[in-house]
C-alpha cells in the first residue's frame with residue numbers, strides 16, 4: 001500500500017481519490033476550502049451537466065486544446081463508463097437535449113455528495129482548509145507536500161506520489177486560483193500562458209448602448225480576428241450590459257487569440273433569408289407602412305430593443321418617411337441586418353470564464369498515466385493541464401477521465417520493483 005496525496009477536492013481530485021483508494025492506496029486529499037466541489041456546485045447553472053452521452057471520438061471532437069493527449073484517458077474512462085460509475089454510486093441521471101447528462105434531482109450538489117460518500121467508505125482522509133504550497137523532492141522523485149492549515153504555519157508530509165488536481169484560474173472564488181501552475185513550475189514544468197475561455201465578450205458599442213437582456217434565437221455568428229475567420233456558428237446569443245454572451249459567444253471565445261486590436265463579431269440577424277429575400281421582405285413591410293417614419297416601420301422585422309441600434313447603423317434618419325427611403329438606403333439596411341457588426345474589445349475575464357485555456361504543458365506529461373515526465377512521482381489531472389473543451393459536459397468529462405486515469409496509474413511503477 002502506497003501513500004498518495006491528491007491536491008484539490010474538485011471534480012478531478014475527487015475522482016482521482018476514489019480510483020487511487022480503490023487500487024488499495026492510502027489516500028489523503030488536501031482541499032483549501034471548507035468543503036469539496038465548490039465549482040461542481042455551480043456547474044450547469046447548479047444542475048451539473050456532468051458529461052455528454054457520446055462516443056469517445058465525439059467527445060474528443062469537442063476538445064479545443066490538445067485532444068490527442070486525451071486519447072488514453074477518454075478511451076479508458078469514457079462517458080458511458082462515467083455514467084455507469086455515478087449510477088453505481090446511487091446517483092440517478094438523465095440525458096437531455098444534445099446528449100447532456102444531468103442528475104435526475106437537478107442538484108449539482110448530489111454529484112459531489114456521492115463522491116464524498118464513496119471516499120468516506122474507502123477510508124480516504126479529506127483535509128479541508130488545508131492549502132498545499134510546495135512539493136518535496138528526494139532522490140529525483142516527488143516525495144511529499146508542504147501545506148498550511150493556518151496562515152503562516154507550514155507543515156510537511158511525505159508521500160509516495162502526489163497528484164495535482166488544483167483546477168485552472170476561472171471563477172477564483174471557488175478556490176481555483178492557479179496554485180497548481182506554481183507547484184508544477186517549481187517541479188520544472190513549462191506552463192502555457194492562461195486565458196479565459198467559454199466567456200462573454202465586451203464590445204463597442206458597449207455599456208449603455210446595447211439592449212442588455214435581449215436574447216437572439218436562430219442567428220448566425222461569425223467572429224474574425226485580424227481578418228481571419230475564427231468561428232462560424234448558428235444558434236442563440238444574448239446582449240449584456242457590456243457586450244454579448246450566450247451559447248454562440250461562449251463557443252466562439254474558445255478560439256480567440258490574445259490580440260484584440262481587430263476582433264469583430266458579425267451577427268446575421270436573418271440567417272434564414274438571403275439578401276434578395278430579405279430585401280423583398282423589407283419592401284413588403286415598407287409598402288404596408290409607406291407613410292410612417294422609418295423608426296416606426298420596422299418593428300415586425302427586428303426585436304423592439306434592437307431598433308435604435310439598427311437605425312443608427314443603417315445611417316437612415318429615424319424620422320425619414322418610409323416612402324422617401326431610397327433603394328441604396330434599403331440596401332444598407334439589408335447589409336446591416338446580414339452583418340450586424342460589433343467590435344470585440346475583450347472578454348469577461350477569469351472572474352466569469354467557464355474554463356481556463358493554457359496550463360501545464362501536456363508534452364511533459366505521459367498521456368497513458370498522467371505522470372510527469374520531469375519529476376517521477378508527480379501526476380496531474382483536470383483543468384490544471386493545458387486542456388479545454390466546448391460546453392456540453394465535455395470539460396467535466398476531461399476532469400473525470402484524467403482523474404480516474406491518474407488514480408489508477410499512480411504508483412503503478414512500484415509493482416515492477
Ligand SMILES: Cc1cc2nc3c(=O)[nH]c(=O)nc-3n(C[C@H](O)[C@H](O)[C@H](O)COP(=O)(O)OP(=O)(O)OC[C@H]3O[C@@H](n4cnc5c(N)ncnc54)[C@H](O)[C@@H]3O)c2cc1C
Nearest residue numbers: 008010011012032043044049132167175382383393395396
Ligand atoms: C460557472 C461554471 C459552470 C460550469 N458548468 C459546467 C458544466 O455544466 N459541465 C462541464 O462539463 N463543465 C462545466 N464547467 C467546467 C468544470 O467545472 C471544470 O472543468 C471542472 O470543475 C474542472 O475540474 P478540476 O478538478 O480540474 O478543477 P476544480 O473543479 O476547479 O477543482 C480544483 C480544486 O482544487 C482546490 N485547490 C486549488 N488550489 C489548492 C491548493 N493549493 N491546496 C488545496 N486545494 C487547492 C480548489 O479549492 C478546488 O476545490 C463549469 C465551470 C464554471 C465556472
